[in-house]
Amino acid sequence: MQLRDYILRRLMVLPFLIIGVSIVVFTLTRVGGSPIGIYLSHEMTPDEVLEIEQRFGLDKPVWVQYLQWAKGVLSGDFGWSGISAAPVADVFPLKLAATMELAAASGLVALFLGIFLGTFAGARRNRAPDHITRIVAVSGASLPQFWFGILLLIVFWANLGIAPIGRSDATVFASINHPTGLYTLDAILAGSPRAFWDAIWHLMLPAITLGYGATAIIARMMRSALVEELQQDYVDAARAKGLAEKLVLKKHARRNALVPTITVIGLTFGFLLQGTITVEIIYRWPGLGRWMAASVVRGDQGTLMTYVLFTSVLFLIVNLIVDVVYANLDRRVTLGK
Amino acid sequence: MNNSISKKGILTLLASAFFAFTAPVVSLANVKNPGLLVHAADDEATTLDPAQVEPGEGGETIILQVYDRLLDIDPYSPNLVPSLATEVPTVGNGGISSDGLTYTFKLREGVTFHDGTGFTADDVKFSWDRAMEMDLPEGNAGALSDVVASTEVVDDYTFRATLSEPVADFLNSVVVSMVSSIVSQDAVEANGGVEAGVPNEFMAGNMVGTGPYKFVVWNRNENVQLEVNDSYWGENAKLDVRIEIGGDPDVRVLGLRAGEFDTVETDPSFVADLEGADGVTIYTGGLLLEPLHIGFNLNIPEGSLPDGDTIPEDFFHDPRIRQAFNHAFHYEAFLNGPLAGYGAFNPHYTPIGIFGHDPSASVYSKQNYAEAERLFKEAGVWDEGFSVSVITEEGNLFALMCLVLKDSIEKLNPKFRINVLAVAEAVFDDAHAQNPLEYAMWAKNADPAADPNFYMQAYQHPDGEWGEVHGFANGYKDADKVAELIDAAAVELNPDKRAALYKELNEILYNDPMWLIGAQEGVVMAHRDWLKGFVQNPLWPRPSLKFSLFDK
Numbered sequence: 069m070q071l072r073d074y075i076l077r078r079l080m081v082l083p084f085l086i087i088g089v090s091i092v093v094f095t096l097t098r099v100g101g102s103p104i105g106i107y108l109s110h111e112m113t114p115d116e117v118l119e120i121e122q123r124f125g126l127d128k129p130v131w132v133q134y135l136q137w138a139k140g141v142l143s144g145d146f147g148w149s150g151i152s153a154a155p156v157a158d159v160f161p162l163k164l165a166a167t168m169e170l171a172a173a174s175g176l177v178a179l180f181l182g183i184f185l186g187t188f189a190g191a192r193r194n195r196a197p198d199h200i201t202r203i204v205a206v207s208g209a210s211l212p213q214f215w216f217g218i219l220l221l222i223v224f225w226a227n228l229g230i231a232p233i234g235r236s237d238a239t240v241f242a243s244i245n246h247p248t249g250l251y252t253l254d255a256i257l258a259g260s261p262r263a264f265w266d267a268i269w270h271l272m273l274p275a276i277t278l279g280y281g282a283t284a285i286i287a288r289m290m291r292s293a294l295v296e297e298l299q300q301d302y303v304d305a306a307r308a309k310g311l312a313e314k315l316v317l318k319k320h321a322r323r324n325a326l327v328p329t330i331t332v333i334g335l336t337f338g339f340l341l342q343g344t345i346t347v348e349i350i351y352r353w354p355g356l357g358r359w360m361a362a363s364v365v366r367g368d369q370g371t372l373m374t375y376v377l378f379t380s381v382l383f384l385i386v387n388l389i390v391d392v393v394y395a396n397l398d399r400r401v402t403l404g405k
Numbered sequence: 406m407n408n409s410i411s412k413k414g415i416l417t418l419l420a421s422a423f424f425a426f427t428a429p430v431v432s433l434a435n436v437k438n439p440g441l442l443v444h445a446a447d448d449e450a451t452t453l454d455p456a457q458v459e460p461g462e463g464g465e466t467i468i469l470q471v472y473d474r475l476l477d478i479d480p481y482s483p484n485l486v487p488s489l490a491t492e493v494p495t496v497g498n499g500g501i502s503s504d505g506l507t508y509t510f511k512l513r514e515g516v517t518f519h520d521g522t523g524f525t526a527d528d529v530k531f532s533w534d535r536a537m538e539m540d541l542p543e544g545n546a547g548a549l550s551d552v553v554a555s556t557e558v559v560d561d562y563t564f565r566a567t568l569s570e571p572v573a574d575f576l577n578s579v580v581v582s583m584v585s586s587i588v589s590q591d592a593v594e595a596n597g598g599v600e601a602g603v604p605n606e607f608m609a610g611n612m613v614g615t616g617p618y619k620f621v622v623w624n625r626n627e628n629v630q631l632e633v634n635d636s637y638w639g640e641n642a643k644l645d646v647r648i649e650i651g652g653d654p655d656v657r658v659l660g661l662r663a664g665e666f667d668t669v670e671t672d673p674s675f676v677a678d679l680e681g682a683d684g685v686t687i688y689t690g691g692l693l694l695e696p697l698h699i700g701f702n703l704n705i706p707e708g709s710l711p712d713g714d715t716i717p718e719d720f721f722h723d724p725r726i727r728q729a730f731n732h733a734f735h736y737e738a739f740l741n742g743p744l745a746g747y748g749a750f751n752p753h754y755t756p757i758g759i760f761g762h763d764p765s766a767s768v769y770s771k772q773n774y775a776e777a778e779r780l781f782k783e784a785g786v787w788d789e790g791f792s793v794s795v796i797t798e799e800g801n802l803f804a805l806m807c808l809v810l811k812d813s814i815e816k817l818n819p820k821f822r823i824n825v826l827a828v829a830e831a832v833f834d835d836a837h838a839q840n841p842l843e844y845a846m847w848a849k850n851a852d853p854a855a856d857p858n859f860y861m862q863a864y865q866h867p868d869g870e871w872g873e874v875h876g877f878a879n880g881y882k883d884a885d886k887v888a889e890l891i892d893a894a895a896v897e898l899n900p901d902k903r904a905a906l907y908k909e910l911n912e913i914l915y916n917d918p919m920w921l922i923g924a925q926e927g928v929v930m931a932h933r934d935w936l937k938g939f940v941q942n943p944l945w946p947r948p949s950l951k952f953s954l955f956d957k
Contacts, residue, residue: 102838105831106451107543109459110849111863111870114840116542119602152625153452153609159625218655226663233656233665238630238647352652354627362449362626362651367831 071395078388089380090141094134097369097376105367106150124148141377147370151362156374159359164378165249166235167355170278170347171340173271177279178286178336183329185283186290190325191317193295201287208284217277217350224273231273234352240266274351278344282336289332293325300324327397334390338383436935437664442644442952445657447670449626449650454608455586456536457544460852461695465583465946467629467648470953471519472586472614475510475529475564476576478944480954483759483855485576489513489524489587489615493576496898505571505898508580512562516638518589519612519619526564530556531590533566535599545584552579571896573903574856581855583946589613617642617953626650631952642953661685661931667957668932668939670948672802673745679931686939688930689747693943694756694853697806698864699795699921701727702845704876709843713824715792716845722880724917729780731921732773735813739923743805747927754860754907754914756925758943760900761857761907767915769922774817781818790820795846796836799827803848806923810848840874850926855944857907861891865914875919882917933957 102108107120121127125136140147146156189201224231235241236251244258252271255263297303298321306316345357352358356375363371450464455472458464477488485493490510494500500509516524537550554569568575579585588608593599596607612620617639618631631646649666658678660666662685671679679685701721710716721727740748750770755761781787795810797803804827811823826844828836836844854860863870867877867884869891878884887910894906930941930948937956941949 101832102835105835108831108834108838109543110834110837110847111852112542112838113874114838117838117840119542123602149625150451151449153450153623154606154625163626214653218653218659221656221659225665226659229663233660234649235627238628349653350656352627352649352656354624358651359626365829365831366451367829367835 071392074395075388075392078391082384082388085384086381089384090138090377091134093373093376093380094137097373098130101367101369103369104150105369106363108367137373146374149363149371150368151359151366151371156370160356160374160378162249163354163356163359166251166353167341167344167348167357169250169252169267170271170274170344170353170355171337173275174278174282174340175337177275178282178340179333181279181283182286182333183290183326185287186325186329187294187317187322189287190291190294190298193298198291201291205284205287205291208280208282209288211281213277213281213346214350216280217274217347220273220277221350232270233273235267235270235354237266237270274347274353277351278340278347282339285336285339286329286332290325290329293328294321297321297325327394330393330397331390334386334393337386341379341382436957438667439957440644442646442668442936442955442957443649443666444646444950444952445649445660445666445669446651446948447654447657450623450629452604452609453612453620453623454544454605455532455583455588456539456546457541457604457609458583459543460545460583461947463650466948466950467612467620467631468583468586469946469951470618470631470646471612471616471620472583472588473616474581474583474585474587475512476580478581478855478942480940480942480951483942483944485581487513489516489529505896506568508566508568508575509559510564510566512564513638514562516615517636518592518615519634520589520592522589522591524587524615525561526558527561528587528590529564530558531593532587533585535588535593536584538599538601539604540602541604545582548579548582548584571898572858573895573898574854574858577855578859581944587615618646640953643956644952646952661933664933666933667936667955668930668948668950671929671931673747673927673929674743674802675931676745676747676929684934686932686934686936688932688939688941689927690941691928691943692749692757693850693926693928693947693949694758694855695850695943695947696751696756696925697802697848697850697923699730699806699810699846699848699923700871700875701730701880701919701921702842702847702875703879703919704841704874705845706841706843709841710845711794711824711826711843713792714794714845715790719879720791720793720845723784724880724882725780725784726786727880727918727921728916729777729784730810730814731769731918732777732780733813733817734769734921734923735772735809736770736924737772738812739806739809742809743802744924744926745929747929748924749927751922751925754865754911755857756860759855759857761894761904763904763908763911766908766911769915769918772813777817787818788820790818790822792822792824793845794824794826795848796826796828796833796844797848798830798833802926803850807848809923810921841876842874848923853943853947858891858895861894861907861910865910865919866891872919877919880917880919883913887913887917 103126104120104124125133144157149156149159152159185201189198192198225233240263244254244260244263246254248254251267255267303316303321306320344355345361348355348358349361360375448463450467452458452464453467455468458468473489475488475490476485476493479486487493489512491513492511494508512526518524533549533556536546540546552568552572553566555567557565559565592613597605610623617634617637619634621630621632623629628650629648633642633645657669661669662682679687703721705718707718736750749757750768751757795807797807807825811825814821814823866872867881867888881887890906890910894903897903928941928943932939935957938954940954943949
């Protein structure tokens with residue numbers, strides 16, 4: 069099967085998967101408690117509860133509610149966010165931008181550090197640098213984010229006072245326009261070094277906290293794959309031909325070791341998005357994760373359903389991209405034959 | 406190899422220098438964020454509309470700062486003081502009619518809303534009528550509509566309200582409440598107007614008031630920013646305000662210690678983390694008017710109790726069992742443990758700090774196992790034992806109070822079992838939305854009020870808010886007598902006679918308790934030393950702060 073056909077087939081299946089996911093999301097959130105939990109008070113009478121249910125159409129059959137919700141989603145109306153007192157569609161892009169920015173920064177930290185450390189350790193198998201890298205990697209995978217994050221805050225924010233908390237300095241943030249919602253990009257577009265530095269400075273600790281855990285996974289995968297590749301015949305052949313060790317490593321072994329690592333990197337993106345919940349709460353980062361956590365605790369299902377639907381669809385798309393990249397990197401991979 | 410290291414070394418040095426020279430300069434001055442008050446709040450608002458806000462909810466904190474009401478509560482006492490009204494109505498000054506039904510308010514002239522429009526009696530009538538017409542179930546419109554029969558504009562600066570019956574606490578409980586805040590008629594009508602039963606989306610996220618602060622922006626799940634209203638009719642506020650929303654409680658503590666926050670919302674459990682911190686003051690003045698209580702359900706639907714509960718549905722109909730629970734609770738353990746010593750023992754029928762509180766009234770304050778055992782035996786449950794669940798919200802004082810109850814009851818008799826169900830707030834509220842409640846006990850705190858009538862009506866009256874839900878009529882030895890005394894005290898305008906009625910009620914309710922009151926929680930607020938003019942009044946919505954009074 070041609071790559072183009074494979075992609076087209078996957079794209080054709082995607083809408084059905086999304087419909088399936090939306091039904092699961094809708095059902096699960098309905099099972100999880102009252103959709104209007106945020107408006108309920110332990111002091112309300114049944115009539116008052118009924119009045120709010122009617123306001124949100126919850127007095128209708130569940131399948132009608134689903135169709136109304138799905139119709140709204142298709143037209144860009146994701147409902148009302150009780151915890152934000154605003155339409156979900158108004159707030160969601162702002163939260164998404166904040167989270168994507170954090171996930172991207174963390175991803176960069178994890179990607180560069182992971183591949184570097186993995187290569188570094190793999191090329192020095194069973195020597196001191198390999199052991200040290202293993203300790204670093206195991207630490208990253210083992211340290212709970214809430215603990216590591218609080219630790220960094222205690223040292224760099226509360227005690228040394230050299231790192232900030234939150235996403236921005238409110239004054240600096242207000243000094244530029246935000247056409248994309250990505251603070252770093254908006255700062256560049258506005259030509260404001262002060263805002264750009266403010267964005268980077270605020271990203272630093274949360275990105276390290278989040279990226280460190282993912283670094284460990286990528287580094288370990290990269291190291292294992294590289295060790296395996298370095299034992300292959302083609303590596304021996306390259307060395308026998310007199311190719312420099314650096315070239316053997318970079319041009320041959322590392323490229324092939326990246327194939328399984330790419331899969332892990334794809335999954336790591338999901339890990340980063342999930343991980344933002346803890347990191348956003350600790351660092352008061354105004355992103356999707358913190359927003360979603362608040363919606364769960366306070367029973368705001370309009371917000372919650374949008375988040376779950378979004379992440380589900382995102383995973384479907386990311387998986388598709390990973391599969392395509394994987395196939396592209398390694399032609400031995402069969403495309404659904 | 407050496408070259409490589411030296412390159413790395415140079416890069417490291419350059420990077421270090423870059424960071425050192427370009428990092429934001431942290432002020433070494435004592436006061437951080439001069440001109441700005443940074444308050445770290447516990448919770449986020451779900452609306453900024455006075456007509457929609459639920460009492461005790463985060464939006465009330467912001468409404469208190471941006472909107473004015475006709476009257477206010479003095480910062481240093483429970484007394485009423487004029488606000489948009491120029492004087493507190495009394496019978497003596499002609500503001501209250503002799504029959505107690507008509508209240509006339511003389512209004513302040515020259516006041517403007519934040520949008521520049523002028524304030525008149527029309528705005529007062531519009532604000533009150535609007536809340537009553539919208540009548541949103543999640544809000545507090547009932548406070549107005551239950552007692553106000555009609556409103557009237559006498560002239561541009563005179564407003565009159567007529568009540569359906571005399572209400573002794575009308576000024577203390579209704580006029581000063583957030584639902585009675587005065588909004589700009591022009592702003593509302595230009596943005597959605599008024600529709601019965603439908604929230605106004607503009608007002609839920611925007612504010613146009615006359616208060617000492619103007620609303621600037623609400624960055625959802627991040628912060629709310631307010632700026633000083635330079636045209637305020639009273640004394641201007643000194644500091645702009647940024648309210649940082651939610652987040653991890655430990656981070657609030659860290660932020661206060663670091664000086665990033667000036668005030669943080671705390672409870673007594675924070676004291677251990679803040680005691681002795683440089684530059685931090687722990688304010689512990691007075692008591693909250695929200696007693697922590699465990700409710701007994703006398704209206705349990707048949708077969709609805711959770712699996713494992715062995716009690717019959719009429720378990721708490723027997724006053725001896727309710728008394729026994731009250732005697733068995735280890736009050737000192739709760740006060741000195743979870744409350745860190747900040748609080749007092751008190752029946753919430755008339756909390757310490759409001760009219761009608763009688764220091765000599767009987768109060769459950771000491772664990773009395775002998776009396777509890779006697780009562781349980783008399784009630785016939787001692788030998789067989791029982792298992793019963795108590796539902797509450799997780800991760801707060803309520804859950805800890807339930808654990809103290811569990812410990813107290815289970816130590817008294819190993820055959821007794823208390824199952825503590827600590828759930829998320831939304832699940833707790835959802836459980837209460839199932840009426841009748843399908844649990845035998847629940848724990849939370851009372852809503853605060855400035856007058857005993859609120860507590861009596863809501864928490865004790867057999868036909869009141871909780872009396873009806875929990876079937877108090879099934880348990881009171883003399884429900885009619887309780888109702889008669891509460892109703893009489895509600896309309897009694899003579900303070901001595903009214904106090905006598907509450908005194909009689911307190912004694913009846915001590916012997917026939919419908920609640921177990923763990924304690925009346927003490928006020929514990931933490932702020933930076935550099936904050937001047939710190940004052941807190943528990944009669945204001947939590948965290949009971951008016952930012953306009955502060956400076957630094």
